[in-house]
Amino acid sequence: MNDFPQPHDSSYRFLLSSKKLFVELLRSFVKKEWVLHVEEAQVEEINHSFVLADFRRKEADLVYKVRLNGRDLIFYVLLELQSKVDYEMPYRLLLYQTEIWRFVLRNREVADTTAPYSLPAIVPIVLYNGSRPWSAKRRFRELLANEESFGPELLDFEYVLLDVERYAEEELLDLSNTIGSVFLLDQTADRELLLTRLRKLMETIRGMPEDMKEHFIHWLANMIALQLPPDSKEVERLIEEMKEKGVTVMGLGKNLEAIKLKGIEEGMEEGMERGIEQGTMLGKESVAINLIGMGLSDSAIALATGFSEQKIEQLRNQIH
Template sequence: MNQETIHQRHDTSYRFLLSSKKLFVELLRSFVNQGWVQAVNEEHVQEIPHSFVLQDFKRQEADLVYQVHLNGQDVVFYLLLEMQSSVDFRMPYRLLLYQVEIWRYLLQNEEDALSNRKTFQLPPIIPIVLYNGKKKWTAELQFRKLLANEDLFGPELLNFEYLLIDVARYTEEELLSLSNTIGSVFLLDQTEDRGQLLDRINKLMNTAQQMSEDNLQKIMAWVANILLQKVPRNESNPERFIQNLEMIALFMRLEKILGDIHKGEQQGKEAVAKELIRMGMDSSTIAQATGFSTHTIEEWRKQTY
């Protein structure tokens, strides 16, 4: 899989997740440390079904635009999904272009707003960049920092600052402590190899049990969509590896259902482990997913076959 395909798959996966208003609000509340965040209400969030990515950048990114009624006024949130492996130092300039396009789009049918009236105002736009590259994001956050000799001038220069959400910079502890869907996605997106991926899926079992059925389905779809990227290059049997991970995703659903029935009884988890044995999952993977020892699983396997 080439890099362009990987980036497009990530763009699509994140866009799919964050097209959910609930998960968009969850993203803001989890990773944006601003006082106004708590005032964002899912009921007052409306997606603007239009992409503002310019032709020059079509292969580099995807975007989402939400209009939010916040404290008595409409605010636009522009979320740019930057899934590249390298840092683009032109980011403030690109965001300026996108914001101008958004204002043009919103005002094109607003004849009254375009008239020269004293009350004319533009809706505020909050630009946010979601970046998942391994390299630390080192591009300037303020637009004026791109201007030559900007330190010679004061507020007469154009300026704005965008919010950055850098997926790779959060620790495992921080993401697990969120106990939500977005934190789980970021944690899985950070994984480097098979062992770490399986270990983290296991650590997310409790979080998965607390998710709504809708969110659980979304994270499972996200896992399935980027699964091929997480298969190690030296994996001798990638199809088997993918099948095992798909079974773990199924386990997450089965455990949630049985958890509702058994209220966490050991028999519920044991029943799921035995079902995974019947489905052909290897013992070490089942052990990582359920917490049982490989010896116990092998004993159950003998009883099953």
């Protein structure tokens, strides 16, 4: 039995919990010479949750320890999977780094605190998939007032930013690997563009090692299922179907169409239920607004609700 997470869990966290995919992420997007020396066999996940009292929400993150040149190197990966840019990011990352060093010092084998000791280097990485360009400061010292008046005496570090939306389609296609395929498909929620990009990726998908393909299929099914209600069992069906039949553009197209129709049906049911409580007109308006959000034409919405196209145009103007 697979120990895959449920659909509501972080799909990116699931993907990058694969050491192979984590190394692939580094080699694909972190353009530093030392990345070439990171080997999967030397990667170890630190299974510890670093929770800060200063932040109420639970972070989605990963911490990896890598043996590099005989020394430990730690990667802290913060998954910033939201639409808003966090302008306190350098400060948050500073707190996480100090918590990691505190954890390392508590668990080190050398008990003598007077003996020479080097803390492991930490490389902070932020993976962001919001639609707005990332505009927060990348360097810590740039958060400090009057920092330009000082030299190296100020605390400073710069985090690695992986902004999914900013990578060009050609660059991601050229990678011909799992993480590039994930980034490319994550850039769009449009059904037709998704299918177009999937066609371009078919050769890459067919060439993926089986373990990577399994991770990719699970991620893809979860992404599609985000359009369904949280308690839907559709994601399990999608995963099993893609495992059995493989990923095909035609098959995915049918699944997307079925999900779209399911959403229309559930939207109408939800709207009508509200209409019983709040009045028939309000229920029909709720249905119409749901259908507008799904991208249906005015004529199709008119047929489903009985409204005139003029009324639908008024509703469309209200929500835009």
